Amino acid sequence: MAETTEILLDTTEVPITLEILFQDEYLVAVNKPAGMLVHRSWLDRHETQFVMQTLRDQIGQHVYPIHRLDRPTSGVLLFALDSETANLMCQRFENKQVQKSYLAVVRGYLRGEGCIDYPLKVKLDKIADKFSQADKAPQSAVTFYQELNTVEMPYPLGRYQTCRYSLVRLIPQTGRKHQLRRHMKHIFHPILGDTQYGDLHQNRLFAEKTNCSRLMLHAETLQFIHPKKQQMVKLTAPLETNWQSLMRQFGWFIA
Template sequence: MLDILYQDEHLVAVNKPSGWLVHRSWLDRHEKVVVMQTVRDQIGQHVFTVHRLDRPTSGVLLMALSNEVARQMSQQFEHHQLNKVYHAVVRGHVHEADTIDYPLVEHLDKIADKFAKQDKEAQPAISHYRGLSQVEVPIAVGPYDTARYSLVELTPQTGRKHQLRRHMKHIFHPIIGDSAYGDLRHNRAVAEHFGCQGLMLHASHLALQHPVTHQPLLISAPWDSRWQNLMTEFGWASQCPEYNGVEINLAITQDSSVR
């Protein structure tokens, strides 16, 4: 059973676990446990995807309960008419708040994007980040006697594939547990010393305008035990989304510069 964060007659949102596929795909033809089918069986109703989360990413996943609502929600995502807030644990100390404006060339997966056409041109990609907490632990990684990590809040303005993961690598603060863009030495260190495996990227909050009632809607996903254990180890427990009441700007605006 998945944790249902929000449900009405038009929408349902769940807290997607890390490692789950949103739907069956070429990534794993033999994977039978996927979010869409699990939610369908759980609520006894067909569901429609309106956006995706990478398999290793956890957090808020919104689905529609009709084709028409799915179409409206897909337009909101396409036109950036909602706000998404993620949390990540990254290598190094991040104290500042800043914006990453770094175009990305789409990376196609040999299996998942088997039939997609490669776009050679880099597409605009903008992410905002803010350092929340920092820690230095007495663990030797590489040439250093200690290891530094930060908890960061990430807000993507655009929606390129693996955007947050690639942007954090670009500024030399890769996300812990990222096997594609991360620092494998730190991934191993966190797994070995703190028992925390997998990508430390969580979709914590989603703010949108309800497609039918047109009222502001804020959906938040608490961190799972893996996250909470690491937050306790690092002394960051007070930063958990279910504790700190993070405020999000609910003013939904359209960014016409990126389509």
């Protein structure tokens, strides 16, 4: 009778080490990876790694969330190290005393600079917000944009033989849910890799040709007055390797 060998598969996940951009006795900021949830949520029960818990374990100290980034977005994410500082920083966000900028790759040529002033209706989650008021009036939403680079690539799609892309800097003046993604869709320049508001066919082609299948949105900078030291703090998150690879493919650079 032939012997049978039991093969045990190691399903243990490799711990993630977060890139710390800034840390003092009051605040800590990390470069959030794309695809990672900020904190544990019952809406994503199968996830096992979260920025908040990973950071806590990494620095051996409890952290307090101040703001959030969507799961597919990478970049600067700030936490407080005590509740008082967290409250002070949350007030700065609410009072628009924090400046943010993002980098995005969008479909088509988005030339020059401009302002998108387009109110957005509140986006409700079918489960988490099922008891919330669904008929609220649209809220003010303002985003400035700036052209950084453009490129035309020989990627045939439909009746076109090429695809055009733009690298833009987005500066939100308000903080509505999915504001940048919805504003880019509104002006017909959806962000590449956006599965909710983007162009499905463009996303597929872009991922196939560039080997970059993530949402091309990155929280580039965060600037504010330190709530305790009263000094200006400007945090900048380096681009992930897939972004860097894309920049080389397209011959792009950021001055």
